[in-house]
Amino acid sequence: MKGAILRNRLSPYLFVSPAMLLLVTFGVFPIFVALAVSFTNMNISAFANIRNVKFVGVDNYVTLFGDADFWQALANTGIFALVGVPAIVVLSLAVALLLNRSDHPFFRALRSFYFIPAITAIVAISLIWGYLYNTQFGFLNYLLSLVGVEQVQWLSDPVLAKFSVALVAVWRGTGLNIIIFLAALQGVPKDYLEAASLDGAGEWRKTFSITVPLLRFAIFFVTVTTIISWGQFFDEPFVLTDGGPLGATTSVSIFLYKEGFRMNQFGYASAGSIVLFAIIAIITVFQLRARKADDEY
């Protein structure tokens, strides 16, 4: 009898343990490794001889906060998030609302159409967009030349490059979020909408007074995950511009990648990754706190 009780108590832990083990190994443990490494001067010579690693205290953090490139990367990431998060949330919500209006096969085909960017390899995407954006031979400049517009330097102009890169990321990021919104739209009770129709509410009124408020949790979820992904923004600028021109598209992740993998300054890159982790954690916690409890429906 005693064994059975023990087994019942233990079984939930047994079920979650594989997931927990993975989480701890690949999610939590590296953060502590990074924290430890961030207090050292570790670089590539440590591979030749481990004695080349020295404890340097908070030196890396002091250097980091005095590094103009890091501030530029932080500012870029901020700009990307400010432009990208509202763009993705509004755009995917709008598309989801439109797609949800009908179950016609055409609309179902459209759903997969919007989802394609989310599952296409980033390298393929960057190749295509790289050609579209190319200053001399690009399709976009060809179209513009038809109406007499001079060559636009989509990826070479420091200001424009930010938006060109962000545009690709928005285009790529909406697909998944549209699917999330569509799923949430299935959960909006039909009787609320019918009751509103009986009361004489129009389409706009129903959308903004019933559907959107009931999507609150989905909007919150999409916003939080989108903010986090823009905080770690990496793929698009990495393959399209490699952080250039002149660091205009260098996000914090790209800055860390370059410091770690190109300059081989692992201690310094770790300090940066801890700072990025802290920023994202603070923003996320703040959002969770600010959220009001969901109304039941």
Added chain:
Amino acid sequence: MKRILKNALAPVVIAGLALSLGGCASDPSPSAAEGPLTVWVMGDSGANFESLVAPFVTETGQEIEVVAIPWDSIDEKLTTSVASGAGPDVLQIGLSKLRSFADAGALLPLDDLLGDYPGLAPANFPSGVSGDATSVNGEVVSVPWVSDTRVLFTRTDILAANGIDAPPTTWDELRADAKTLTSRGSGQYGYYIPQWDAPLPIEMTWSLGGDVIDSDGNVDFDTPEFQDAVDMYTGLYADGSVPTNGDFDQTQGFISGVAPMLVSGPYLGKAITDGAPELDGKWQASLLPAGTSSTSLFAGSNLGVWANTDQQDASLELLEYLAEPETQLEWYSLSGELPTVSAALGDEDLNSDPNVAVYTEQLASSKVLPLVSNWDSSVGTELLNALNAIALTGADRDDTLAGFFAKTEGLGID
């Protein structure tokens, strides 16, 4: 293919894992000297290299697996392979990376081994190629493989059509000619500066009589000659003689005549010959423009043996094969990269091509970049950022340079 790492912590994870695995990675397994030799070649010449070593494979029965590493992901590849302990057996190393590779402990010291391989003896190579250019901290860690120098390529037909009889021989002439050629019309340029070409400003500094290393072996850009080089570099942009878009294609620009002058290596000559045979006789290579001298860059590649390889002998035999003059000449015809072995460099057939004569003459007055760790990714990147900021975004010249001097100050060879 570049690895896309989403996780900002990834560099650290790998570093952390390497620390914990370091112990097991370093003891080479005594057996297992069988299996193919893995060779890393840089750039996109993997297929060419496979046909180059085909006779060696047939003769010795030693299988060879060639992996082509794109130039712009070498640093990442090095870091991950050193960290994981899973490197190749033989690898090509660009000279500017030699120091970083050696610092990482990735290269096998060859001093005691070269005696058994007469083909690799330093005496077979020109002294500028074999000495310091193969060793780090007094240890030989590599052998010379290909010579790369930078010369001026010009479209003589376009120059002549615009009243320019001969390629410019000084930087001032080049700037004036570039201006003339740019005035051909909208969308036409006189010269092309690759925005990623960090050695170019240094070649300019050298040819204007300066250096970027002071007498103590420290990086020092704060010299009048470098200031002149900056004025030349940014002046070409200020004249509107250079395309400002970063995605400009230099080969296409040269072949189409949009940018009929540029400084590049012998492989550009090969690319033009292969890609635009109709231009034969309408372009030529000439010595780098001079200020006081025509000093260019020696940016060859070396070959090294991975420190943890379990196939030392086979690796060195391959290096010996690759150092044979016939192999090196074959490589030139396959890839357009010049030999390093003196016997091959002096080959009559090779030098009957007037462009090759220019390359070899230029090689005689070429210098290597200072062997500072991380030269490409620290000094080179900072240099390009500073110059491009002035040229492309109109940043204040003196402030930007002051910031650049401060960032590179104190970096030394030792």
